[in-house]
Amino acid sequence: MAENSDLKVGWLVSNLKTNDFEELFNTELASSRMRAGVCISGCQKADITVYPLNFRQADHNPNLVFMAKYVPDSNTGQYLDDSGKRWAFWLKKIKKLHSKKGKLILDYTDNHFVNPGIVGDFYRKIKPMVHALVLPSDRMKSNVAASWDKETYVIPEPVEVDFIEPGKRQLDVSTALWFGHITNLGWLLEFIQTEIHKAPPRRLIILVNNNPVDAVKQAAKNAPKGMEISLAKWTVDTMRKASKISHYSIIPSNKDDPRKSGVSPGRLLTSLAMGLPVIASPLDSYMPFKEYFSLIGTDEGLNLMKNPLGRE
Known part of the structure; x- marks a missing residue:
């Protein structure tokens, strides 16, 4: 060309x-x-x-x-x-x-x-x-x-952050991170009203475009008692900063949704590049990397939510 x-x-x-x-x-x-x-x-x-x-x-x-x-x-x-x-x-x-x-x-x-x-x-x-x-x-x-x-x-998407070594994060306040476009937010809001109850973090950070305060507040009514939810606008910089105070990344989705099931593994790879353990839905593009993350709804995924750094 x-x-x-x-x-x-x-x-x-x-x-x-x-x-x-x-x-x-x-x-x-x-x-x-x-x-x-x-x-x-x-x-x-x-x-x-x-x-x-x-x-x-x-x-x-x-x-x-x-x-x-x-x-x-x-x-x-x-x-x-x-x-x-x-x-x-x-x-x-x-x-x-x-x-x-x-x-x-x-x-x-x-x-x-x-x-x-x-x-x-x-x-x-x-x-x-x-x-x-x-x-x-x-x-x-x-x-x-x-x-x-x-x-x-x-053509898959590139990883947009520099690779960060997994850090020694303090577990006094267990923190989960979700980041993404607002079109993916619905699955997270469903997740915090259901699956996350099995092993809730003390804090959940949500980074998203726009400012869906009302939707998050509505879902928070059915979230685990005592779980703090922090909502902020997504930028590359805020994502990097949030990753440094988070213990794992969560990426709930729906592998059967024909509109979203074909997405690239971008959020998975970005989370891994930031040094975070990941719990995610089994999207097709994620499965070539199945050795490196845990599936939502499995015992392994539940154990990771309970103990993201693998400590006894």
């Missing part, structure tokens, strides 16, 4: 406050941060023309467009193209690209083709104009097989 001087790349990315590439590496959307950001960096190193994000100027004329996760509206007014504008803005650019025989490649980290609602509607509308999908896992490739018969490429 680097030899193709005619190649001009554009990226469509949601929830940005600016059109600057640097913002990608701080966004809460992992699919933008660890996928779009890495791809753009690689293109730039290969001397491939990459237009500013969302290629807004009249002279921005890409012939290859990558589309990150479509988010219709943050409902906060803090991002570009909110208030319902993003649908028309992106669709106009995609139609123009298609009319010029350009290629549209979706970075497809959730299986939206089969999901109801406005996000699924957008993906189904642009589907005839899509050239290929970039997927985070082999399981996602299997998930989309019934609804997609064109090109696919499997």
Whole structure:
């Protein structure tokens, strides 16, 4: 690709406050941060023309467009193209690209083709104009097989933190850490009302985008008595700091959910890289690493929750 001087790349990315590439590496959307950001960096190193994000100027004329996760509206007014504008803005650019025989490649980290609602509607509308999908896992490739018969490429997410040696954390106040996008929060809220009762930590740290105070408060009513829940906004820096005062990471999910079951092992590998023992659901992309984490709902997982550092 680097030899193709005619190649001009554009990226469509949601929830940005600016059109600057640097913002990608701080966004809460992992699919933008660890996928779009890495791809753009690689293109730039290969001397491939990459237009500013969302290629807004009249002279921005890409012939290859990558589309990150479509988010219709943050409902906060803090991002570009909110208030319902993003649908028309992106669709106009995609139609123009298609009319010029350009290629549209979706970075497809959730299986939206089969999901109801406005996000699924957008993906189904642009589907005839899509050239290929970039997927985070082999399981996602299997998930989309019934609804997609064109090109696919499997590219997992990188680990975004430096590796940290497991530390000698004091166990006076046992602390569990959960971090992730708000679309994954529901499984955690269910977990703290059910499974976590078998061996509750003294404290649970939740790092998430947005600020779902009401949802967390509602779930906390059915949480183990005496368990302190701390809620904070996710950033790479807060995640690193939280990992240093946590004893293990929990990643509850649903391996049978066709939208999420094909996710990459990103959160698992990030937790391990931060030196934390992990208790997680058996997602397909996690299982190649089954020697290095414990499964939720097993005796091993329960023992890890009771004694995360393996002390007698």
